[in-house]
Amino acid sequence: MKIPLKINGVTKTLEAGPGEILLDVLRREGYKGAKFGCGQGFCGACTVLLDGEPVNACLLLAGLVEDREITTIEGVGAVDRLHPIQEAFLDAGAVQCGYCTPGFILATKALLGKTPEPAEGEIKGALDGNYCRCTGYVKIVDAVKLAAKRMGGARLGRRLEGAR
Amino acid sequence: MQGKISKIHYPRNTRELLALLGKGRGRVAPVGGGVSFSFSVPPKVSELASMRALGLDGITLDRKGLHLGALVTIAGLASSPRAARFMGGLLAGAAARVAATTNRNLITVGGNAVRLFIWSDLPVVYCAADARFMVRGAKGARRLAAEQFYKTQPLTWLRCSEFIEEITIPAPGPRAGAAYEKFCETENTFALVSAAACVTLDRAGKCASARLALGGLRLLPRMSEKAAETLRGESPSPARLRDAAAAAVGEAKAVRDIRVTADYKRELATVVARRALEKAFAAAGAQRSGESHA
């Protein structure tokens, strides 16, 4: 079947079987930043944003996302111009093996989009669907705080710029 | 890959959905987020009908209570300002404890109500809060109380031509309080037990009504008439609440859980039920003192 949707801002038509899982379809289409970790919706390695909210691509039938907007890690930042969240993850030491990193970055993006200055509890709550064995999460929470601070600073800068 | 699914339909309205379900005779299943279908498809089902175009994704609050469209996501319920205002945030709070963010953004209220697991959160709350389920079928809608809805597993009695349209949680009377308590070994493992309590006080501060539902002992939420009896007309003293919780768990057998013994589950359920009652009565008491100050 043909599934019209938007991926990373680009309108596309995915070809997929009616019983196919979105994660498999995305990976086949080259969006390999979404990883297989458990296939049961627990670990969040397959996280993508569905209309801006983090979801498990392994729990989604591709046929049910028609006309919706998917954001994968490939749609965040660029190799030569990282997103501030990506910069913060590197600077805070939040990346070890990196397998969970796309999921955490996408979940962070959704969080900071709604809550620019999250409290620690809000950070832990928003990232609760993403598993990491390497870091013990400490540096990941640090990274989210750092990203929030930098993005807040940038916003403030733009506002001051506008006021002048 | 769910090889069994051969087709997905996109009905534009209720009439089209009902027609598909009717024609399907059990072959076509109505689907919201579709999460459960990604890992298990019921025996007869080979086609899905997406309910997304039906406009059932609203949360409204009126004098009758809080109305949840079947397509509201659990995350949507958890973050809804209306749900936060209603019954001290009972529904929103319980929704926030369903699985994890990445799941809550997908799972819908309707799907969550129908696909029952022993660790399910909201069904326990629906029972305690005496929620009403609007089930739409070819011959119109029927309204079912939560206790009826969960008398047996919904999937065993729901007709293949029916779907959940809306769940309404009735507005509580004056001096009401509610609470949901859940016990997990870790935050992301399935709950061992849970309890929801909805209580009201009379003007004198005695218990006017108490509804207590337990989760985790068996697949279906367990409503306790005995707890209600123990509390009705009595002051909610610590000893009384302890008695009520013990009465609720009573002789109930816990089904086998690979992680703990049935005896421990019962002990745990007693503690969790008592804590839910304590919080519910505390909230009701705060309302009452607010009333007397006013």
Place this chain on the structure above:
Amino acid sequence: MSEKRKFNEVNQARRRVDGIGLVTGRALYTDDYDVPGMLSAKVLRSPHPHARVKSIDASKARALPGVKAVLTWRDVPRVIVTEAGQGYPEPSPYDKFILDNKVRFVGDEVAVVAAETAEIAEEALGLIAVEYEPLTPIFDPRESMRNGAPVIHDEPEWLIPIPVEMDPKKNLCGRADVTIGDMAKGFAEADLVFEHEYENQYAQHVANEPHTTISYLDPDNRLVIISSTQVPFHVRRIVARALAIPVKRIRVIKPRIGGGFGSKQDIVTEPLSAALALATGRPVRLQLTREEVFVSSRTRHHCVTTLKTGIKRDGTLTAIEMTALQNAGPYGTHGLTVLTNTGSKILPLFHCPNVRFNAWSVYTNLSQGGAYRGYGGTQSGLAVNIQMDEMARAIGMDLPDLYRKLHIRQGEGSPVFAALGEGAEGHAMTINSCGLADCIDIVLRESGWAKKRGKAGTGCVRRGLGMAIMMQGSSIPKIDMASCSIKMNEDGSFNLLCGATDIGTGSDTVMAKIAAEVLGVKTSDIIVYSSDTDLTPFDVGAYASSTTYLSGMAAKRCAEKVAAQLLAVAAEMIEEAAEGIRLEGGKAVGKKGEVTLARVGTRSLYEKDQHQIAAFASAFSDQSPPPFAAHVAEVEVDTETGRVRVVRYVTATDCGVAINPVLAEGQVEGALLNGISYALSERYIYNEKGRLLNPSFGTYGVYFTRDLPEIRTFLVPTYEPTGPFGAKSIAEVNINGPLPAISNAIFDAVGIRLRKSPYTPETVFNALKSS
């Protein structure tokens, strides 16, 4: 720090060299490789814990359209191997055929299918008819050596390639018995003697990436294996043996790895994937499901440890006798070495003249043990640190004071180092760096120990503080070898090729920083390529906390050789003696002048006396300097439910000079949280037929963000003179603390002594009820 030195790259905050690919999702893990025409493989696994395969009929499966190969034990070489990814000759028994006519646990491999799609392969599994003859299983290691116990390994090919005591007829796959001093005298001198049994549970590493291997034949008919492994060179050697093909025919490529923690130190998915590629001539991908990772990969060894200690009233130890019975599971991968490390990773930590370590590793029909971060130190850390708390309380001493009195110090050795090594005798060693005293001071101060210890409070939630100290090693002395090559480019950058296997630890970055420090360039001027058996020099791989210490030493030596070569060119250019020229800021700076490394590189490749500036270097050590750590856990115990929550956890670690402080802290925190959830919730639950019932995130019990307590991490700088720029290891040591520290904290809170992990709500509830 004994050598105070200002570093330019080492010990400075730098982004990891592989970071951009990781944060943009472009880094390629095994499963991300598209190989045209790839088949999917699935494994048929045993439903029986112990059985003989009477017959297998795969004809229906082979006939299923889309199936390209079905392999059973009849279709693979009958060569006995060990799947332990250790140096050769391995200290693990050769007790495994990649497919066998006997199965030894529920989940053991029976047959493997390659098909056009995963769904077809899965369907084919159901068409393989297997007739089993069930045999009596063993589920309790205490039963394994009883007379008349079933023999799990009766294959005549069984062998152990090194001279150690093992006996498959008695289910014995590891043995150690070492005595130092006079035990009878030691116990006679004691004022008090303590003896208790301690027991830790099975657990899984739960790396986020499941084991995955892609195998294919290249145009020259060589076998290429892309795999999620910690040990590419061992994979090459063991697969060659298992498939009876020459080593030179195999190339193993390590792409990005999604975490290992020891689980990928074994040869798990490689042989079957490779056998299918050879059988079909097609590329084959074999990826374990999450359930298979739990059931059929590797676990932490379950171990029953009896500890008997004699102590004087002033805290002097007179004798320690540790008796360990380790459950190796169905195959003896790492059994012996985890066993000896159970003694060697903690007994040297304490001054004691009389020490005995007496231990057995035995086969059972439960899950297969393997390497797991901590590697025995976790098992014994539990017993020793809990007994220290018991003894300190009995003699009326504050636990940290007892630790301070007893712990090893810089300049001291321990007879245990020489007596007990990796499956055999060890090597004498003197501690050249030890910051443990500072570690203890820091965790006491930062946890508020003096104020909070012994103040449980009243009410239904009680608080308590517990402590533990620990050590590990840095590489396996006189066994591990690491090597590295560096060549210079014309722009003053360098390619560093190493066998060191970055599995997410940041070792590529460590190697780059060390080389950059020597060569006076930026870390980003070093281009690292690691672990490809065709291209990079040998390294044993990512295990035994060896990479920073040993591979880092290889990088340093190699960079020094390269520096000497480029200084010779620079000397000609500046026209002064090489001895006076320094390398800094990407330049060679002499007294008469300076020249950029780009100029040096360009000259050496294009202009004068053209030659490639390049070198190889190896590192090998007779030392394994321990990192040290101290922990304090603060817990809350809900006395009504038995639930224990860690509210705050403070650690201080001496890892020498931290090459990359933020990543070193990350190693501490990752190990720590793994240890905390291991102490409180992670466990394997079996039914009475030996089947694992909770192979899922929903019931197993790893921690997610909402479980995260407040964690405070301190690095205590020391300088390890034998390490590269003063560095020691850090990866493993901190996983050994939470089991005892949390148990000790629970005692402080509610007065119950838990000697068997995990401390689940039900365990604590029952202990409270019976206390």
